[in-house]
Amino acid sequence: xxxxxxxxxxxxxxxxxxxxxxxxxxxxxxxxxxxxxxxxxxxxxxxxxxxxxxxxxxxxxxxxxxxxxxxxxxxxxxxxxxxxxxxxxxxxxxxxxxxxxxxxxxxxxxxxxxxxxxxxxxxxxxxxxxxxxxxxxxxxxxxxxxxxxxxxxxxxxxxxxxxxxxxxxxxxxxxxxxxxxxxxxxxxxxxxxxxxxxxxxxxxxxxxxxxxxxxxxxxxxxxxxxxxxxxxxxxxxxxxxxxxxxxxxxxxxxxxxxxxxxxxxxxxxxxxxxxxxxxxxxxxxxxxxxxxxxxxxxxxxxxxxxxxxxxxxxxxxxxxxxxxxxxxxxxxxx
Amino acid sequence: xxxxxxxxxxxxxxxxxxxxxxxxxxxxxxxxxxxxxxxxxxxxxxxxxxxxxxxxxxxxxxxxxxxxxxxxxxxxxxxxxxxxxxxxxxxxxxxxxxxxxxxxxxxxxxxxxxxxxxxxxxxxxxxxxxxxxxxxxxxxxxxxxxxxxxxxxxxxxxxxxxxxxxxxxxxxxxxxxxxxxxxxxxxxxxxxxxxxxxxxxxxxxxxxxxxxxxxxxxxxxxxxxxxxxxxxxxxxxxxxxxxxxxxxxxxxxxxxxxxxxxxxxxxxxxxxxxxxxxxxxxxxxxxxxxxxxxxxxxxxxxxxxxxxxxxxxxxxxxxxxxxxxxxxxxxxxx
DNA sequence: AATAAATAGTTAATCGATTAATGCAAAATT
DNA sequence: AATTTTGCATTAATCGATTAACTATTTATT
Numbered sequence: 001x002x003x004x005x006x007x008x009x010x011x012x013x014x015x016x017x018x019x020x021x022x023x024x025x026x027x028x029x030x031x032x033x034x035x036x037x038x039x040x041x042x043x044x045x046x047x048x049x050x051x052x053x054x055x056x057x058x059x060x061x062x063x064x065x066x067x068x069x070x071x072x073x074x075x076x077x078x079x080x081x082x083x084x085x086x087x088x089x090x091x092x093x094x095x096x097x098x099x100x101x102x103x104x105x106x107x108x109x110x111x112x113x114x115x116x117x118x119x120x121x122x123x124x125x126x127x128x129x130x131x132x133x134x135x136x137x138x139x140x141x142x143x144x145x146x147x148x149x150x151x152x153x154x155x156x157x158x159x160x161x162x163x164x165x166x167x168x169x170x171x172x173x174x175x176x177x178x179x180x181x182x183x184x185x186x187x188x189x190x191x192x193x194x195x196x197x198x199x200x201x202x203x204x205x206x207x208x209x210x211x212x213x214x215x216x217x218x219x220x221x222x223x224x225x226x227x228x229x230x231x232x233x234x235x236x237x238x239x240x241x242x243x244x245x246x247x248x249x250x251x252x253x254x255x256x257x258x259x260x261x262x263x264x265x266x267x268x269x270x271x272x273x274x275x276x277x278x279x280x281x282x283x284x285x286x287x288x289x290x291x292x293x294x295x296x297x298x299x300x301x302x303x304x305x306x307x308x309x310x311x312x313x314x315x316x317x318x319x320x321x322x323x324x325x326x327x328x329x330x331x332x333x334x
Numbered sequence: 335x336x337x338x339x340x341x342x343x344x345x346x347x348x349x350x351x352x353x354x355x356x357x358x359x360x361x362x363x364x365x366x367x368x369x370x371x372x373x374x375x376x377x378x379x380x381x382x383x384x385x386x387x388x389x390x391x392x393x394x395x396x397x398x399x400x401x402x403x404x405x406x407x408x409x410x411x412x413x414x415x416x417x418x419x420x421x422x423x424x425x426x427x428x429x430x431x432x433x434x435x436x437x438x439x440x441x442x443x444x445x446x447x448x449x450x451x452x453x454x455x456x457x458x459x460x461x462x463x464x465x466x467x468x469x470x471x472x473x474x475x476x477x478x479x480x481x482x483x484x485x486x487x488x489x490x491x492x493x494x495x496x497x498x499x500x501x502x503x504x505x506x507x508x509x510x511x512x513x514x515x516x517x518x519x520x521x522x523x524x525x526x527x528x529x530x531x532x533x534x535x536x537x538x539x540x541x542x543x544x545x546x547x548x549x550x551x552x553x554x555x556x557x558x559x560x561x562x563x564x565x566x567x568x569x570x571x572x573x574x575x576x577x578x579x580x581x582x583x584x585x586x587x588x589x590x591x592x593x594x595x596x597x598x599x600x601x602x603x604x605x606x607x608x609x610x611x612x613x614x615x616x617x618x619x620x621x622x623x624x625x626x627x628x629x630x631x632x633x634x635x636x637x638x639x640x641x642x643x644x645x646x647x648x649x650x651x652x653x654x655x656x657x658x659x660x661x662x663x664x665x666x667x668x
Numbered sequence: 669a670a671t672a673a674a675t676a677g678t679t680a681a682t683c684g685a686t687t688a689a690t691g692c693a694a695a696a697t698t
Numbered sequence: 699a700a701t702t703t704t705g706c707a708t709t710a711a712t713c714g715a716t717t718a719a720c721t722a723t724t725t726a727t728t
Contacts, residue, residue: 005684016708021686032706054453055393056684059713064389066432066453074421080414087408087435091446096453098400099433101421112425119388119400119430260619283617285594339714350678355716366676390714393683 004048012044058120067309068116069099070109070126078252078279079127085302086125093310102129104223110135123309127151130193145312149305151195157322159312161304163329165195168294169202171331172276173248177210181246181274183217185237187230187258188250190220199250217244227257234261245273252279259291292333300327338382346378392454401643402450403433404443404460412586412613413461419636420459427644436463438557444469457643461485464527479646483639485529491656493646495638497663499529502628503536505665506610507582511544515580515608517551519571521564521592522584524554533584551578555588564591572599579607586613626667634661
């Protein structure tokens with residue numbers, strides 16, 4: 001059973017492939033194909049269950065109608081949900097999504113970007129890994145359309161969709177202070193990513209403004225040894241001589257492990273220590289108290305990313321318009 | 335800045351594209367290109383940062399080196415983790431993955447299958463939605479390589495990678511019985527999917543064998559109104575006149591919502607009611623007791639799926655070998 | 669010296685769809 | 699009647715890579 005191509009239809013009807021192409025792509029009028037023939041062609045296409053070869057089309061018109069989605073970790077609910085919505089919006093616009101996972105590793109990201117370029121993706125949506133600025137600069141040099149999402153590089157003028165990391169973290173910390181905390185700890189990643197650092201900065205400034213900042217209350221953990229690092233961070237915090245009465249976690253993975261660790265240590269939350277988490281988790285609803293958290297507007301982030309990207313793709317490498325888009329996250333406290 | 339193609343390199347060196355192609359694809363020997371020229375070509379390709387056009391190659395050789403991954407819900411951790419590993423194995427084999435989401439809906443699955451076919455994917459890995467047997471039969475008729483994973487259709491002889499749903503559910507229920515439960519409830523999906531029904535059957539048979547089966551203890555919920563349905567299911571179970579002392583949940587989403595609901599109702603787990611969940615969840619570790627659960631071998635499932643699929647792709651539509659692969663899930667009780 | 673074999677590279681068709689350029693009737697205009 | 703316009707469809711080039719078939723040159727064999 002051979003594949004059905006334009007040629008198959010053309011042969012069946014004794015016309016040229018040009019006519020068939022015109023008729024099937026709705027250009028019968030401009031292409032001056034009679035309505036009668038056009039209908040015959042459409043019918044035959046249905047009968048033969050014709051399906052256009054996207055590779056051939058992509059090769060010819062120079063667009064693959066495919067978007068590369070570079071994600072840090074698709075098994076993380078935050079990114080999974082982001083991917084879900086991006087895929088949804090892409091589909092609406094006629095794009096397919098090739099998803100790749102960097103596992104937060106530069107070398108993997110580099111390799112995967114090559115793979116996506118070879119596949120002629122029309123654009124990229126990227127959650128860049130640490131220190132991957134050069135890869136983004138390559139994209140700029142090659143004039144390839146892309147949007148960074150969730151994360152960005154502050155000194156790079158590029159399309160990006162972010163949340164108000166500093167503000168919402170300031171606000172979250174302030175909330176802890178308002179609720180009576182005076183010795184608030186922070187657990188964050190030991191790394192060099194702007195969005196995470198901004199969260200830390202929000203925490204620091206809020207405490208400084210309240211006159212209760214203590215750099216010793218900051219604990220840093222590594223992505224690759226998260227569980228044990230968070231355990232020791234919690235251990236350190238709960239064993240300080242100045243008793244900690246609040247903790248701010250800067251990501252969802254840290255939050256969940258942090259809460260887990262507090263429970264293991266029989267800390268009474270929120271009586272002994274109040275907490276503030278980043279991102280919602282199903283897990284929180286299993287606890288007898290309301291866990292306050294920063295809710296990221298994931299669906300809007302997905303929508304906006306696609307919108308920016310498609311606008312850029314359509315501008316066709318000429319007048320690339322750059323937009324930095326900040327969508328406010330929300331503090332959920334009850 | 336024009337794209338660099340084989341032609342660009344050929345022109346730079348004053349040779350034919352055929353020679354360049356041969357040299358770059360490592361066929362210098364068979365293609366009888368001298369080592370000297372071959373090296374020159376490779377160097378020039380590097381210098382120009384040449385990247386093969388996968389669309390063109392795919393069109394020519396009739397293989398896109400792309401696999402379509404049809405997933406029910408990528409934001410669900412189970413599927414996210416599955417996708418992560420599938421992508422990893424695919425990458426190793428030189429395949430890219432186009433992920434699509436069905437949201438458990440037949441019409442979406444149908445549409446997305448068309449999209450993937452048009453994109454000339456070399457094969458499919460599919461978690462089929464309810465009642466999508468006909469779509470799978472289409473694939474068989476078209477002789478397209480595919481593997482079903484997590485779910486299958488019992489009366490269809492197709493490649494599939496499943497877990498031992500019946501056995502592990504029987505075992506899980508038996509465990510509850512051993513632990514003293516005598517009136518065990520079930521919360522499962524009201525639907526028509528074999529793998530879910532098998533889990534239910536495991537529960538039923540275990541209870542029948544113990545002589546304590548009571549059909550009234552079975553509650554069914556809908557995917558689209560999961561939270562409220564689980565809430566009422568729990569309500570029904572805990573208000574029976576014959577007091578329920580155990581519950582078996584058949585999926586991860588039901589498990590989490592079930593546990594959540596039990597807590598809301600101030601049920602003391604495991605003293606009043608013992609539970610048995612399907613799939614691990616971060617959430618469980620926030621509870622003061624160990625939540626027993628069925629652990630699915632996700633990574634092996636991913637690996638096996640890719641292995642079967644690639645074997646089938648390589649057999650080139652001739653001798654498609656069909657394998658039903660069952661990987662045992664594990665009961666984690668401490 | 670004549671022939672065979674090995675070496676090195678090119679030509680041209682091909683995959684399937686698109687589209688600018690062109691051809692050819694029939695109809696309309698002068 | 700001659701010319702232009704319009705309607706309808708075809709021809710052929712193109713996107714980029716692959717590869718079977720072929721050419722040309724050098725080297726080896728008898």
